Amino acid sequence: MARLISPWTPILLITLWLWAGLAQAEPTDELVRVDARGEAEIQYDDLNSARMRALRKAIENASMQVSAQVHSTQVMENGNLTVDYLRVNSAAQVRDIHIMSEGREGDLYAVDITARVASDQVCANVMANHYRKSVAVTGFSMEHPEQATLGHLGAVDRELAAYLVNGLSGMAGVRALNANGMTLYPNNPLSAPTQLSPRMTLTSAVDAAKSLGAQFVISGVIRDMAMENPDAPRARRWDGWLEKVGLSKASRTRHFVFDVFIHDGYSGALVFQSRYSTYGLWNERNNARVGFATGKFFGTDYGQEVDRLMRQAMSDIQQTIQCQPFMATITQVDGKRLFVDTGAASGLRPGDFLSVYRTSQHFDRQGEGFWQISDTRLVAEVKQVQPHFAIAELSIGSERLNLQMDDLVMGW
Structure with a gap:
C-alpha cells in the first residue's frame, strides 16, 4: 500500500492530537499499546474528507479494544420484534497516536495507527476537541417566588x-x-423541562439560540428556597451554653434546590438535566437586605453552601x-x-478541518416541526479566521452538495 504524504499532514496530526484530549487531562491509568485500522469511502474524489473520517474511525476502533460498553434495546409489539437497537460506546481515551501507513485502496481510504489507550473516562464520544462552544445562560424561573422575600433575594432568577x-x-x-433577561419557562416552571414536543425537543431553545448566536442554551428552575423553621429565633452566642444544660432551639435551616437544563441550540434536544440541593443556616434578620450572590450573602453559612453547590453545577456543565x-x-x-458565523473567539485556526452538514426542517404527524442534520461526508479546511467569523474551503463546489445558509460545520 502506497504511503501518501501531503503538506497538510502536520496540521492534521495537530488536530488529531487535540481530538484525543491530550490538552485536557494528564495520564492517570495504565496505558495500553494498541494497533487499529480505519477505513472510509472516498466521495467526489475528495481524499481530505475520506482521510479525516478514516482517522476518526481508527481512533474509535483503538478505544473499543480497551474499553467497550454494549447496550441493547428490543421492543416487542403483538409478539413481533419491531425495534432491535444495538449501541456500542467506549470510555477510553486515546493518546500518543502514530500513523503507520495510509493511502487509497480502490474506493476506500485506509489509515493504520498505533496508539496508547487509557481506560479512564474523558468523553463518552471518545474524542474531545479544543474549541470553545458558545453557551447562552438564560434566567432561572422560580417555582415559589415568595420564598425569595426573606433576605431580599428577589433577583436570584x-x-x-x-x-x-x-x-x-x-x-x-x-x-x-x-x-439572564430571557426565561424559557415563564408561565409554568413546575413542569419544566417537560414543555417539549413529541420528539423531546424544546423549540423555544432553538429560537433563543438563533437570536443569541449560541450553540447551547442553559436554563433552569429554582425549586426551593424555603426556611425549614421559619419562626425559629436567630442564633445567639450563648446558645452553646444553653445546649450544655439541655436547652436547645430549632435551627434556622434554609434550603436551596434548583434544576439545570442544557438544550442543543440547533435541534432543541435536551443534552443534560440535573437537580442540585443543599441547605445551610440563615441567621440574618427577617428584614435584612442581603441580596443574592453579594458579599454579605456569601458571608453566611447558607451562602457558602449555595456557592459550593453552584460550583458543582458549573463543573458538570463544563464537562x-x-x-x-x-x-x-x-x-x-x-x-x-x-x-462560518464564529471565529477566533471559538478557537478556530487556519488549517483546521470541519465536517459539513446539511440541515432541513420536517414535520411529524402532529404538525410539530423538528430539524434534521445530515452528514455530507465532506470536510472544509479553514483558510481565514477573523474575530467573529471564519472562511473555510471545500474541495468541490458547494452547489454539488446543495449547501445553503443555516447549514452547519462541525468539529469533533
Missing part, C-alpha cells in the same frame, strides 16, 4: 444566571453569554459541553467557500 456565566467563562471549552462536538452555522456560501 437573574443573579444565579449571571453567577454561572462568570464562573463558566473561565473554564476550558466554554464561551458563556449572559442572557458536558466539553464532550460535545463544536458546531457553527454557515452564514454564506460562495462557490467552494463557506462563511
Whole structure:
C-alpha cells in the first residue's frame, strides 16, 4: 500500500492530537499499546474528507479494544420484534497516536495507527476537541417566588444566571453569554423541562439560540428556597451554653434546590438535566437586605453552601459541553467557500478541518416541526479566521452538495 504524504499532514496530526484530549487531562491509568485500522469511502474524489473520517474511525476502533460498553434495546409489539437497537460506546481515551501507513485502496481510504489507550473516562464520544462552544445562560424561573422575600433575594432568577456565566467563562471549552433577561419557562416552571414536543425537543431553545448566536442554551428552575423553621429565633452566642444544660432551639435551616437544563441550540434536544440541593443556616434578620450572590450573602453559612453547590453545577456543565462536538452555522456560501458565523473567539485556526452538514426542517404527524442534520461526508479546511467569523474551503463546489445558509460545520 502506497504511503501518501501531503503538506497538510502536520496540521492534521495537530488536530488529531487535540481530538484525543491530550490538552485536557494528564495520564492517570495504565496505558495500553494498541494497533487499529480505519477505513472510509472516498466521495467526489475528495481524499481530505475520506482521510479525516478514516482517522476518526481508527481512533474509535483503538478505544473499543480497551474499553467497550454494549447496550441493547428490543421492543416487542403483538409478539413481533419491531425495534432491535444495538449501541456500542467506549470510555477510553486515546493518546500518543502514530500513523503507520495510509493511502487509497480502490474506493476506500485506509489509515493504520498505533496508539496508547487509557481506560479512564474523558468523553463518552471518545474524542474531545479544543474549541470553545458558545453557551447562552438564560434566567432561572422560580417555582415559589415568595420564598425569595426573606433576605431580599428577589433577583436570584437573574443573579444565579449571571453567577454561572462568570464562573463558566473561565473554564476550558466554554464561551458563556449572559442572557439572564430571557426565561424559557415563564408561565409554568413546575413542569419544566417537560414543555417539549413529541420528539423531546424544546423549540423555544432553538429560537433563543438563533437570536443569541449560541450553540447551547442553559436554563433552569429554582425549586426551593424555603426556611425549614421559619419562626425559629436567630442564633445567639450563648446558645452553646444553653445546649450544655439541655436547652436547645430549632435551627434556622434554609434550603436551596434548583434544576439545570442544557438544550442543543440547533435541534432543541435536551443534552443534560440535573437537580442540585443543599441547605445551610440563615441567621440574618427577617428584614435584612442581603441580596443574592453579594458579599454579605456569601458571608453566611447558607451562602457558602449555595456557592459550593453552584460550583458543582458549573463543573458538570463544563464537562458536558466539553464532550460535545463544536458546531457553527454557515452564514454564506460562495462557490467552494463557506462563511462560518464564529471565529477566533471559538478557537478556530487556519488549517483546521470541519465536517459539513446539511440541515432541513420536517414535520411529524402532529404538525410539530423538528430539524434534521445530515452528514455530507465532506470536510472544509479553514483558510481565514477573523474575530467573529471564519472562511473555510471545500474541495468541490458547494452547489454539488446543495449547501445553503443555516447549514452547519462541525468539529469533533
